[in-house]
Amino acid sequence: MESRTKDVSSEGGKMRLGLTKIIGENQYNFSFDGADLWECIMESQKVSIYDIKECGLCHTSFLKLIAYETKEDKYKYVKVSCNKCKGSLTLGQAKSDNAYYYRRDKDTGNLDWQAFVEKEKTS
Numbered sequence: 135m136e137s138r139t140k141d142v143s144s145e146g147g148k149m150r151l152g153l154t155k156i157i158g159e160n161q162y163n164f165s166f167d168g169a170d171l172w173e174c175i176m177e178s179q180k181v182s183i184y185d186i187k188e189c190g191l192c193h194t195s196f197l198k199l200i201a202y203e204t205k206e207d208k209y210k211y212v213k214v215s216c217n218k219c220k221g222s223l224t225l226g227q228a229k230s231d232n233a234y235y236y237r238r239d240k241d242t243g244n245l246d247w248q249a250f251v252e253k254e255k256t257s
């Protein structure tokens with residue numbers, strides 16, 4: 135196989151980076167395409183969440199990722215949701231680089247797990 139470092143931006147120079155995140159008992163496989171390693175790593179940083187093994191509230195592992203959109207302002211969110219206690223941990227998105235990260239409590243710095251409330255705050 136012939137490869138020259140100068141040719142990474144050519145059509146044949148695509149790279150793919152695979153990444154696995156564990157959320158509870160679920161495994162999420164992501165793949166990131168780029169012309170070179172730098173682009174792949176940059177792409178992968180948009181999913182800069184780390185593995186979450188258990189719910190921060192009830193400590194079970196019945197977790198999954200869910201995506202939703204708010205009705206009034208069309209904000210798109212992803213959150214870790216617990217099947218047991220229905221608690222959730224929202225992923226925020228940084229405007230600077232579109233990277234997702236776990237929301238944290240401003241005071242404690244701990245992951246901002248929210249207990250389930252019957253009515254979702256929509257206004």
Ligand SMILES: [Zn+2]
Pocket residue numbers: 189190191192193194216217218219220221
């Ligand atoms: Zn829970």
